[in-house]
Amino acid sequence: MTRLAHLWDQSRCIACGACIAACNAANYGSTGRVNKTWGWLASNIKRVELVRGPRPMLFLVQCQHCDNAPCVAVCPTGASYRDVDGLVKIKPELCIGCKYCMVACPYEARWLDEESGLPRKCMGEECLSRVKAGLEPVCVAVCPAGARAFGDLDDPNSAISRRLAQSRYIRLLEGKGTEPKYFVVVGP
Ligand code: SF4
Numbered sequence: 001m002t003r004l005a006h007l008w009d010q011s012r013c014i015a016c017g018a019c020i021a022a023c024n025a026a027n028y029g030s031t032g033r034v035n036k037t038w039g040w041l042a043s044n045i046k047r048v049e050l051v052r053g054p055r056p057m058l059f060l061v062q063c064q065h066c067d068n069a070p071c072v073a074v075c076p077t078g079a080s081y082r083d084v085d086g087l088v089k090i091k092p093e094l095c096i097g098c099k100y101c102m103v104a105c106p107y108e109a110r111w112l113d114e115e116s117g118l119p120r121k122c123m124g125e126e127c128l129s130r131v132k133a134g135l136e137p138v139c140v141a142v143c144p145a146g147a148r149a150f151g152d153l154d155d156p157n158s159a160i161s162r163r164l165a166q167s168r169y170i171r172l173l174e175g176k177g178t179e180p181k182y183f184v185v186v187g188p
């Protein structure tokens with residue numbers, strides 16, 4: 001089986017925003033779209049600043065490609081689905097814009113594209129094409145700090161599996177039972 005997943009290393013991230021800008025340029029850049037849901041440019045990566053605690057902390061949140069995805073369970077048309085590669089995807093031709101998926105997602109990982117009236121999320125069309133061609137998603141490719149990885153969890157030699165084997169990491173909102181596949185590395 002293949003279970004593609006994302007990793008973001010919080011301990012290496014320098015908060016440069018290159019991944020966010022690259023997502024915008026690759027997946028939405030030529031259209032002038034904005035992401036009003038997050039008050040943001042059109043990108044599938046959300047920057048969350050936590051100001052409590054001894055120092056401000058930055059979190060980058062995006063679709064967790066949950067193995068047990070609430071967005072898929074509530075979708076009345078099958079537009080949201082988990083593909084055989086383990087990624088959760090949207091078939092725009094089946095989407096009726098009901099937004100049930102946006103409400104169901106505990107990570108608030110989907111945003112509304114006002115131009116099309118449809119929800120968007122990681123991964124965008126350009127990133128899916130890149131992965132099909134054997135390339136990394138753009139956020140991983142551009143990160144100057146090596147803070148991102150992507151690959152197959154079921155392949156022990158994949159970039160993500162090798163990184164996880166050497167790292168301490170968490171998954172977000174694990175208690176929700178969503179089985180998220182977005183790994184937040186907190187240190188070696
Ligand atoms: S993070 Fe949200 S949008 Fe992504 S698969 Fe999980 S429930 Fe669906």
Ligand code: SF4
Pocket residue numbers: 008012013014015016017018019020060139142143144145146147148
């Ligand atoms: S490109 Fe890398 S270092 Fe920059 S914000 Fe994204 S994850 Fe962090």
